[in-house]
Amino acid sequence: MTVRDIAAAAGVSIATVSRVMNGQATVSAETREAVEGAMERLGAPRARTRTAGRPGRDVFVRCPYLLTDYFGIIVSAVAETLELHGRQVILSAGDSVRDAEVLGGLPDRAQLGGAILILPPEPAGDLEALSRRDFPFVVIDPRTPLPRDIAAVSAAHFAGARSVTAHLVALGHRRIGMIGGPEDWLAGRSRLAGHASALAEVGVLPSPELYRSIEPTSDWGHGAAARLLDLPDRPTALVAFNDKAAVGALRAAYERGLRVPEDLSIAGFDDVYLSSSTVPMLTTVRQPLGELGRMAVSLLMRLMEGHAVETLHVELATELITRGSTGPVPAA
Numbered sequence: 302m303t304v305r306d307i308a309a310a311a312g313v314s315i316a317t318v319s320r321v322m323n324g325q326a327t328v329s330a331e332t333r334e335a336v337e338g339a340m341e342r343l344g345a346p347r348a349r350t351r352t353a354g355r356p357g358r359d360v361f362v363r364c365p366y367l368l369t370d371y372f373g374i375i376v377s378a379v380a381e382t383l384e385l386h387g388r389q390v391i392l393s394a395g396d397s398v399r400d401a402e403v404l405g406g407l408p409d410r411a412q413l414g415g416a417i418l419i420l421p422p423e424p425a426g427d428l429e430a431l432s433r434r435d436f437p438f439v440v441i442d443p444r445t446p447l448p449r450d451i452a453a454v455s456a457a458h459f460a461g462a463r464s465v466t467a468h469l470v471a472l473g474h475r476r477i478g479m480i481g482g483p484e485d486w487l488a489g490r491s492r493l494a495g496h497a498s499a500l501a502e503v504g505v506l507p508s509p510e511l512y513r514s515i516e517p518t519s520d521w522g523h524g525a526a527a528r529l530l531d532l533p534d535r536p537t538a539l540v541a542f543n544d545k546a547a548v549g550a551l552r553a554a555y556e557r558g559l560r561v562p563e564d565l566s567i568a569g570f571d572d573v574y575l576s577s578s579t580v581p582m583l584t585t586v587r588q589p590l591g592e593l594g595r596m597a598v599s600l601l602m603r604l605m606e607g608h609a610v611e612t613l614h615v616e617l618a619t620e621l622i623t624r625g626s627t628g629p630v631p632a633a
Contacts, residue, residue, distance in 0.1 A: 310339035316433055317450055328450060329611045334426045356425065359389045361407060361416040365399035366627040370573045371543075371590065372419065375441060378594030379417055388414070388601055404428070408436040415605045417597050420444060437599045437604035444486050452604060452613045454597045458488045461586040461619030462495030462540070465568045468584070468621055469538045471501050473630035474566060478511045478529040478536035480522055480546050488540065489514070492570070496540060511536055515546060522546025526553035530565070537565065537630050544569035547583050551626070562628030572622050581625030 308318045313336060318327050321336040339393035360383055366372050372394075380390050391413070393403065404427050407416055415437035421428065425445045431438065432451050439452040447453050469477055479496050482489035497507045510532065519588075524539055529536055530553055541547035547569030551561060559565045561581060569576055572587035596615055603610050 307336065307339050307343060310343060311336045314448065315496065316429055316448065319433055320448055320450060320549070330609070351409070357410070357412045357414040359391050359412045359414060361391045361393065361410075361413050362419070363398075363421065364394045364419040365396065365401075365422060365496060366394070367396060368394055370575065371571060374573075374590040375419055375594045378591040379598055382595045382598040386598065404431050407431065407438075408434045415436070417441060417601060417602050439601045439604070441493070441597050442488065446487060447614075450613060452600050452610070453601065454615045454617070455488070456588040456593065457616050457619045458491035459495040459498070461570065461588070461621075462492035463499045464619070464621040465540055465570070465586050466496045466499035467502070467628050468623065469540070469566060469568065469627060470499055471535075472515065472566065474538040474629065475503070475505050475630075476511065476534070476536045476538075478526075478539045479507070480525045480529070480539060480541040481512060481514050482517050482542035484514045492542065515542065517543045517546055519545045519549040519552075522549025523553050524549070526550035527556075527623070530554065530557055538627070539544065539565065539567045541567070541569050544571045544573050544583055545587055547585070547626075548575060548579060551579060561626050564631055566627040568627055576622075577624070584624045584627040585622050587620040587622050589619070592617055
């Protein structure tokens with residue numbers, strides 16, 4: 302029989318069968334039992350038990366973005382936590398490395414024991430191929446949905462977006478503009494769904510004319526806010542994908558003589574330093590950026606040491622931070 306036969310009999314993916322057959326620890330006990338049961342029914346040999354991890358101790362950290370106050374916080378937490386574990390960091394960061402094809406060669410680097418990939422631009426297929434080579438790694442904030450057997454840590458994007466829109470709804474806002482992130486980002490889709498969920502609670506359907514998808518920068522946020530605020534029936538509130546985009550929205554409001562929050566409420570996401578440096582300070586959703594890095598290292602250490610890990614997808618709670626940029630809906 303083939304691995305495909307076993308996967309069909311167990312109701313799992315071919316990659317999962319491969320992990321069980323290779324004795325990897327990144328498979329839950331329930332899934333392992335299902336695969337081994339199918340193998341026994343089909344007369345296949347039992348899976349071998351993994352007895353040792355890779356000999357390398359260094360950890361490759363890939364963050365193909367500028368280390369600003371967002372990515373910088375995550376990378377700093379990763380590096381500090383790896384230091385506590387006595388691990389050396391090999392850092393690949395900055396826009397210049399975004400298109401570098403590095404994943405395929407990681408298992409061949411003998412000094413590496415594992416990797417942490419932050420918002421990796423590579424397609425899910427490349428990550429699955431890396432996982433099939435028994436190379437331990439953890440993804441922080443994946444761009445696309447990943448198989449359950451690839452370790453990933455992210456914030457509760459849906460819940461966070463729902464909380465900030467619900468806050469505006471409670472203030473009486475119904476015509477709320479959404480400045481969303483890239484449409485191919487998992488975080489962007491999750492936050493849009495959370496926004497729509499909060500509106501649905503009060504019987505409001507999101508209007509396509511009130512949605513803009515942008516790159517998460519101040520300039521893109523400014524342009525999207527300008528288009529929304531120039532509508533004949535402009536929104537009474539704007540929710541931005543991140544704090545940088547919200548700062549751009551503040552600038553667009555100022556250029557149009559709109560007072561925040563008296564004429565227009567604006568909210569961001571992330572709670573980076575920038576959010577408390579504006580006038581007024583931004584209402585936002587706090588992501589536990591440092592904890593994302595620390596949790597990723599904790600997961601990676603367990604994978605590198607061959608420990609059993611039952612929960613490979615970890616979602617950390619967010620928190621609504623209410624400040625001066627949001628207020629009651631303006632009178633008609």
